[in-house]
Amino acid sequence: MPMNKQQVINILINEVSVPNKEFGSAFASTNIALCKYWGKRNAELNLPMTSSLSISLGHLGACTKIGFAAGTTDQYILNNAAVSENTVFYRRLVEFLDLFRPTADTVFSVTTQTNIPVAAGLASSACGFAALVKAMQDLFAWPLSLEQLSILARLGSGSASRSFWDGFVQWDAGVREDGMDSFAYSLEQEWSELRVGLLHIDNKPKGFSSREAMQATVETSPFYKLWPQTVANALTVTKQAIIDRDFWSLGSTAEANALAMHALMLSTTPAIVYTQGATLDCMRQVWCARAEGLNLFFTQDAGPNLKLLFLSKDEAKVKELFAQVEIVAPFATITKPVECIHD
Ligand code: DP6
Numbered sequence: 001m002p003m004n005k006q007q008v009i010n011i012l013i014n015e016v017s018v019p020n021k022e023f024g025s026a027f028a029s030t031n032i033a034l035c036k037y038w039g040k041r042n043a044e045l046n047l048p049m050t051s052s053l054s055i056s057l058g059h060l061g062a063c064t065k066i067g068f069a070a071g072t073t074d075q076y077i078l079n080n081a082a083v084s085e086n087t088v089f090y091r092r093l094v095e096f097l098d099l100f101r102p103t104a105d106t107v108f109s110v111t112t113q114t115n116i117p118v119a120a121g122l123a124s125s126a127c128g129f130a131a132l133v134k135a136m137q138d139l140f141a142w143p144l145s146l147e148q149l150s151i152l153a154r155l156g157s158g159s160a161s162r163s164f165w166d167g168f169v170q171w172d173a174g175v176r177e178d179g180m181d182s183f184a185y186s187l188e189q190e191w192s193e194l195r196v197g198l199l200h201i202d203n204k205p206k207g208f209s210s211r212e213a214m215q216a217t218v219e220t221s222p223f224y225k226l227w228p229q230t231v232a233n234a235l236t237v238t239k240q241a242i243i244d245r246d247f248w249s250l251g252s253t254a255e256a257n258a259l260a261m262h263a264l265m266l267s268t269t270p271a272i273v274y275t276q277g278a279t280l281d282c283m284r285q286v287w288c289a290r291a292e293g294l295n296l297f298f299t300q301d302a303g304p305n306l307k308l309l310f311l312s313k314d315e316a317k318v319k320e321l322f323a324q325v326e327i328v329a330p331f332a333t334i335t336k337p338v339e340c341i342h343d
Pocket residue numbers: 032033035036037038046052123125126156157158159160210211300301302
């Protein structure tokens with residue numbers, strides 16, 4: 001019998017959680033995959049078909065505070081506004097909280113502040129679920145390792161498993177049915193010159209979630225069978241590129257992997273297209289700049305925005321090319337947003 005989320009949680013947290021304090025709070029950085037997670041071998045536990053590799057974005061992410069509330073329904077405040085109970089966002093949060101209530105009548109109050117656009121392909125669910133799990137650990141003082149917290153966050157959203165570390169992180173697909181070998185860990189590699197540039201093309205919430213999109217891809221793309229090997233190759237090359245500080249190899253592999261993921265979506269029935277005209281214009285600008293000698297690459301997730309990859313020495317040129325770019329130095333010392341100072 002396949003396991004459900006609650007059974008996995010009961011293995012990790014075997015005593016009823018008793019609050020340790022009035023509220024818990026934590027910050028988690030968001031992460032951008034260089035080798036993408038796209039498709040699940042188990043949708044209930046968010047177990048991926050392949051391993052994936054990401055880079056965390058330092059000060060960009062979510063800060064979450066969780067405590068208890070009176071009343072009968074959980075309160076959820078996102079970026080200073082109450083989230084309505086009829087939204088998918090609210091239901092996803094409550095379903096996750098259901099797994100952790102010390103008693104059936106426990107009501108939670110969750111306040112989240114993000115400094116990235118929500119649901120626009122900027123991995124808001126990644127940092128959102130990671131910050132929530134970290135805040136719950138603060139509240140309940142669970143004696144869990146980061147790897148075990150990564151498993152808990154994965155049950156909320158797959159990419160959240162990678163948001164517990166700075167820098168380069170790998171999430172292993174694992175082979176076990178209960179997913180106990182499917183968690184993330186740090187690759188423990190610094191690359192201080194590396195830069196990620198966020199190109200905000202359209203930050204409106206996307207039409208359909210990455211969850212639905214990846215499921216449709218697995219079910220209907222005739223090319224999905226090529227994906228596991230594609231990612232395995234990309235992972236090998238990317239990890240070597242990180243060790244060798246070979247930026248060309250890292251950038252070109254990440255760009256090709258993102259384009260391959262979007263090609264799979266194009267071959268899904270019905271086709272899934274996150275790319276907009278402006279996205280394509282920016283891609284062409286990157287390709288032109290590269291043809292003229294600039295070491296500049298992009299990656300793209302389940303949304304129209306692009307994330308540029310380049311080295312610090314080219315910052316001025318990249319700004320000249322894209323005036324609106326928001327540049328992140330993933331290996332700089334993190335200054336946490338003020339409201340997370342107590343974390
Ligand atoms: C394109 O982690 O949002 O960003 O596990 O269903 O919540 P669920 O999916 P999610 O998918 C992320 C997809 C991606 C690639 C990646 O981050 O690896």
